[in-house]
Amino acid sequence: MSARITHRSGWARRLVVLAPYLWMAVFFAIPFLIVLRMSVSQNAIASPPYIPVFDPSAGFEGIKAFVGALSFGNFRNVFSDQIYIYAYLKSLEVALLSTTLLLLIGFPIAYGMARSPRALQPLLVMAVILPFWTAFLIRIYAWVNILQREGLLNDALLALKLINEPVAWLASDTAIYIGIVYSYLPFMVLPIYSALERLDESLLEAAADLGCPRWKAFWLVTLPLALPGVVAGALLCFIPVVGEFVIPDLLGGSATMMIGQALWVDFFSNLDWPAASALAIILLALLLVPIVLYQHMQARTLERGSRW
Amino acid sequence: MPENAAAATPLVSFDGLVKRFAGVPAVDGVSLDIRKGEFFALLGPSGCGKTTLLRMLAGFEIPDEGRILLDGEDIVPVPPYRRPVNMMFQSYALFPHLSVAGNVAFGLKQENLPRAEIEARVAEIMALVRIEPFAGRKPHQLSGGQRQRVALARALVKRPKVFLLDEPLAALDKKLRAQTQFELKELQRRLGLTFIIVTHDQEEAMIMADRIGVMDHGRLAQVGTPADIYERPSSRWVAEFIGEVNMLDGVVSSAGAVDTAAGRLPVAATMAAPGARVSVAIRPEKIRLAREGEPQSGIGLPGQIASIAYRGDMSFYAVTLDSGVELKVAVPHVARGMTEAKAGSRVVACVANDACVVLTQ
Incomplete structure (x- = not known):
């Protein structure tokens, strides 16, 4: 009987399976190919602002001319320009350090949430998500307000007599880190919380029963079981922070340039789409390792999660 | 003779135990002696306080009143990780991130024993409950019966003075349950350990236990051998609960x-x-x-x-x-x-x- 049902809905099943591939093709593969093609083109004052342009009417000769005109010159330029190299390194540094900060702040929050009374937990999850109800850009502008010379933070510190004169918070790396930690905290907290929340309390009792004090059970049981959540949270923060543009642009100083800013400058100020595309392709290559790692982790958690 | 001495002083002694949750007594004045080497069953309907009593012995609940003596020593102030008792959980509570062998070795590693001794004892107990073929598997790769035996081995490898079993067979199907009842009884006899089992299944209690404590509303309704309780119930409630x-x-x-x-x-x-x-x-x-x-x-x-x-x-x-x-x-x-x-x-x-x-x- 089940065979008949399968047969009858065969085309519908195929459509369901096809849908995500279609989505990936339209919104990932095609845009990626466009950027890839642009990255091996050359800058030109034209519309579109790059050459070569493929001319289908020229037939086979047209394809030959098009392929022959492609070059990796943009990539060579990136690797020979220190500004770009620094921008990449700066991005990785900011991403690494802010992910560490997010982990140090996010884990205790997630742990506290998971150990709160059951009835309270949906409320706490709500509180973590609540900032999303305000537009991202507005929240970052709010931080500009808080961190500026006559801002809330300096006012408060002066009133508390913790400082004698205003501190220049804004336009510094500190401001970037504050902005990133604030913006990305939910992405760190929620995966860790969901891993901890699933943790069976009787496992900790079993650990205690077998002679393991509470603090040790945290290392031997809680942490290993929360690890998929920790890795997911870390990658969910690390990957987008590497390419972050708005936060360093609004809160950071002119001395630091992250790769997202370099890309923006090339694209909008220099109108050099091919150079910007090359930067984007290299960024993607850099992030491929953590992205694949994340996918792998997700698959493993899924596989195990169903059996717990 | 040592046997007489053992019979004279009980191994476990509950003395006027009271435990309330939010003011409602779950265990309401239980006094009970359990002898060394005995297979004792705490039997009662759900909510009668039998699991709470067991958890107090394991150290997961602190009694509001009364004492728990183990070998004549009050263990109420002793945290669970220092009590020489081990428990088999109803859900088995196997560590999902550890292999079968890792689960079994967990308790011995906490005692900082030499590596060789840990390995020897783990191998010995895994052979005893016949789980060596799965030593490298993770709990989620095991059947219910295999998981039950891993839980058994993990607690028994610690050589507890008292072995506590909380509804150990509830998750097994009927046929496997009957077989396991027999195996548990046999294991207890061979190891000479003291077993305290919590169950709501009167047949299970009668088949396995030397003595049964029937509980109702946080109190012991009757304590005796299975035959005592069946043939000479002390109250209407016990007579109707059993059979x-x-x-x-x-x-x-x-x-x-x-x-x-x-x-x-x-x-x-x-x-x-x-x-x-x-x-x-x-x-x-x-x-x-x-x-x-x-x-x-x-x-x-x-x-x-x-x-x-x-x-x-x-x-x-x-x-x-x-x-x-x-x-x-x-x-x-x-x-x-x-x-x-x-x-x-x-x-x-x-x-x-x-x-x-x-x-x-």
């Missing part, structure tokens, strides 16, 4: 007889004074059915068969006596083809005087 029973209310007429709605029933000598209101409990298999006119033993109560439930090894009869009382009667099928009785047939229910138990509470 099937016919319960007849009545008044003691003289020493050795109780007047009930079914008539005057012969009873073994009772402490209750004449005129006292009591109940008479009669197990269904203690009543014999005879045709009218057949020779009878004990007192004969005439009536009519209302229904018959065939169970293979026996049949369960509902008999409506002429007095209007309904009796449940179990008739074993000793010989083939003796069951020509049908619903509506006239019968005489024969009650011997040693079949009746007088209950005053």
Whole structure:
């Protein structure tokens, strides 16, 4: 009987399976190919602002001319320009350090949430998500307000007599880190919380029963079981922070340039789409390792999660 | 002799234990001694406090009143990780991130034993419960029965003074459960350990335990051997909780007889004074059915068969006596083809005087 049902809905099943591939093709593969093609083109004052342009009417000769005109010159330029190299390194540094900060702040929050009374937990999850109800850009502008010379933070510190004169918070790396930690905290907290929340309390009792004090059970049981959540949270923060543009642009100083800013400058100020595309392709290559790692982790958690 | 000494001082002694949750007592004044090497079952319906009692012994709940003595020493202030007792959890609570061998070795690693000794003891216990073939597997790759044995090995490898089992067989199917009951009993005998098991299944408790503590509403209703509890229940509640029973209310007429709605029933000598209101409990298999006119033993109560439930090894009869009382009667099928009785047939229910138990509470 089940065979008949399968047969009858065969085309519908195929459509369901096809849908995500279609989505990936339209919104990932095609845009990626466009950027890839642009990255091996050359800058030109034209519309579109790059050459070569493929001319289908020229037939086979047209394809030959098009392929022959492609070059990796943009990539060579990136690797020979220190500004770009620094921008990449700066991005990785900011991403690494802010992910560490997010982990140090996010884990205790997630742990506290998971150990709160059951009835309270949906409320706490709500509180973590609540900032999303305000537009991202507005929240970052709010931080500009808080961190500026006559801002809330300096006012408060002066009133508390913790400082004698205003501190220049804004336009510094500190401001970037504050902005990133604030913006990305939910992405760190929620995966860790969901891993901890699933943790069976009787496992900790079993650990205690077998002679393991509470603090040790945290290392031997809680942490290993929360690890998929920790890795997911870390990658969910690390990957987008590497390419972050708005936060360093609004809160950071002119001395630091992250790769997202370099890309923006090339694209909008220099109108050099091919150079910007090359930067984007290299960024993607850099992030491929953590992205694949994340996918792998997700698959493993899924596989195990169903059996717990 | 050491055996006498062991019998004299109980291994575990609950002394006036009280535990309340949000003001409601879950365990309400339990005092109980458990001897070394005993297989003891805490039996009762869900919510009777049996699991709370076990968890207090393990150290997961702190009693509000009373003491818990282990080898004569009060262990209430001792945290669970320092108590020489180990528990097998109802959910098994196996560590999902550790292999079978890792789970079994977990407890020994906490004792900082030499590596070689840990390995030897883990191998020994895994052989004992026959889980070596799965040593490298993770818990989610095991069947329910295999998981149960891993949980067993993980606790037993610690060589606990008292081994606690919280509904150990609840997650197993019926056939595996029967086999495991036998294996647990055998294991306990071979290791000479003290087992305390919590169960709501009276059959399980009777098959495995040397003694049973029947619990109701946080109190011990009766403590005794399975036969004690079945044959000589101390109260109406225990008689009705364990097995099937016919319960007849009545008044003691003289020493050795109780007047009930079914008539005057012969009873073994009772402490209750004449005129006292009591109940008479009669197990269904203690009543014999005879045709009218057949020779009878004990007192004969005439009536009519209302229904018959065939169970293979026996049949369960509902008999409506002429007095209007309904009796449940179990008739074993000793010989083939003796069951020509049908619903509506006239019968005489024969009650011997040693079949009746007088209950005053």
